[in-house]
Amino acid sequence: MFCTKPSTLLLLLTVYVSCNKLNISYQWRILDFDFGSPEKRQAAINDKSFIPENNLPLGLEVYKNRIFVTVPRWKFGVAASLAYIDRTTDPMESPMLKPYPNWDAHRPLGGEPPEIVSPFRIRADQCGRLWVLDTGLEGLLEENPNIYKNSTVMIYDLHNDELLRTYEIPYEQTTEDSFFANVAVEDEDCENSFAYFADLGGPGLVVYSWKQNRSWKVKHNYFHIKPVAGDMTVSGINFQWTDGLFGLALRPEKDGYSTLFFHPMTSFDEFSISTRILRDEALATSKDSFYEFKYLGGRGPKSQSGASFLDKKTGVLFYALVHLNAVACWRTTNPAYTMESQGRIYMNNITMVFPNDVKVDNEGNLWVLSDRLPQFMYTSLDYNDVNFRILSAKVSEAIKGTACASKLVKDPDIMEKIATKLGDKNLISKSASSENKVCNLLIVGLVVAFLR
Structure with missing residues (x-):
């Protein structure tokens, strides 16, 4: 009945055509690894060091020709918890994962735990370093998990591919609920870099100095959850989470520091702080710095966000909307952080079920990994279906026609398709405002309902 109204059909067509800007680059029904030979693979299955259905991709990073993927040890039987695929040779469909840096790094040797136990997210900096934040925990979803080591970077x-440095986060900078699941690296000065580790369970922010090889913990009210945001439903699965500080993204500033944009996952809000404060331990841990942390605004209902990443060239902040199966953006030079000032990049209840990581590479490409995590955690995945995807697009194309673009423009191809569907050629000239408005709104309840 609602489809008889041209305005409603225009709304839905616009969202479908102009808001889905990403293309599928790689996809898997089930993960598999390059063991070197069928015999070695079968041996791993026989001794249960590889249980294929227990492997799920979670973190993403792109550096030159390699796409790195983390496969945390949520359950027993993860063959390698950090791997990569080759962009120049590997196929789109079910590429085999290669362990990074090698197989030995993921296997217990001489009674010692593996070098890499279970990282969630990683970061390749512009200095050619890969930062791997390892939780040290195996079997998080098992009855009796194994704690191999403290959280380590x-x-x-x-x-x-040689290991440059290992740093264990000091015990006094953690709590019994600590869980480090995200990392951002301030890498404008390679010898004086800083890394920021988000503790979603503490909650808190650990600041690490590469030059000093030491860290300190920062606390703030803005790192905590918003209680009403803890109830989520994804693909019909209802669950409650209490994840604090999670999303981290850095924008370099002219003063030599950066602005850190951040948010808890269990929240609808975005915040910021200058690293001028964070990089000074005395300032960062002083009560006097409370008001240096800024509240930017809210994304609207059902807008819980996980990972985020900032494109330095455009100043656009990209972030995953885990409750809505969507990816959105905000141009950080915009003084207003509101629903209307944000843009919808992609939204799909099949191909974007639980966007789990977001990155922009040095070539100006936006990358997103979706993995159906709630099904993996609370029910089960159908391995006859595609479950895991890596999607990508040029940043310039992804933000085109949204509030994140430097200039909003009409796309004549999109307008032609809409006009043809409605039988009204005049819509080509009069619907641009509707097009931009729909893509700019983060939460459009009507659209969410119809896409479901």
């Missing part, structure tokens, strides 16, 4: 040289 390992930094690898991407030029030769």
Whole structure:
């Protein structure tokens, strides 16, 4: 009945055509690894060091020709918790994962735990270093998990894949609920870099100095959850989470510091702080710095966000909307952080079920990994269906026609398709405002309902 109204059909067509800007680059029904031979793979299955259905991709990073993927040890039987695929040779359909930096790094040796236990997210900086934030925990979803080591960051040289440094987060900078699931790296000065580790369970922010090889913990009210945001339903699965500080993204500033944009996952709000404060331990841990942390605004209902990433070239902040199966953006030079000032990049209840990581590479490409995590955690995945995807697009194309673009423009191809569907050629000239408005709104209840 609602489809008889041209305005409603225009709304739905516009969202479908102009808001889905990403293309599928890689996809899997089930993960598999390059063991070197069928015999070695079968041996791993036989001794249960590889249980295929227990492997789920979660973190994403792109560096030159390699796409890195983390496969945390949520359950037993994860073959390698950090791997990569080759953009130049691997196929789109079910590419085999190659362990990084090698198989030995993921296997217990001499009674010692593996070098890499279970990282969630990683970061390749512009200095050619890969920062791997390892939780040290295996079997988070099992009855009796194994704690192999404290939360540790390992930094690898991407030029030769050798381990440069290992740093264990000090015990006094954690709590019994600590869980480090995200990392951002301030890498404008390679010798004086800083890394920021988000503790969603603490909650807190650990600041690490590469030059000093030491860290300190920062606390703030803005790192905590918003209680009403804890109830979520994704693909019909209802669950409650209490994840605090999660999304981290850095924008370099002219003063030599950066602005850190951040948010808890269990929240609808965005915040910021200058790293001028964070990089000074005395300032960062002083009560006097409370008002240096800024509240930017809210995204609207059902807008819980996980990972985020900022494109330095455009100043656009990209972030995953985990409750809505969507990816959105905000141009950080915009003084207003409101629903209307944000843009919808992609929304799909099949291909974007639980967007789990977001990155922009050095070539100006936006990358998103979706993995149906709620089904994996609370029910089960159908391995006859595609479950895991990596989607991508040029940043310029992704933000085109949204509030994140420097200039909003009409796309004549989109307008032609809409006009043809409605049988009204005049819509080509008069519907641009509707097009931009729909894509700019983060939460459009009507659209969410119809896309379901």
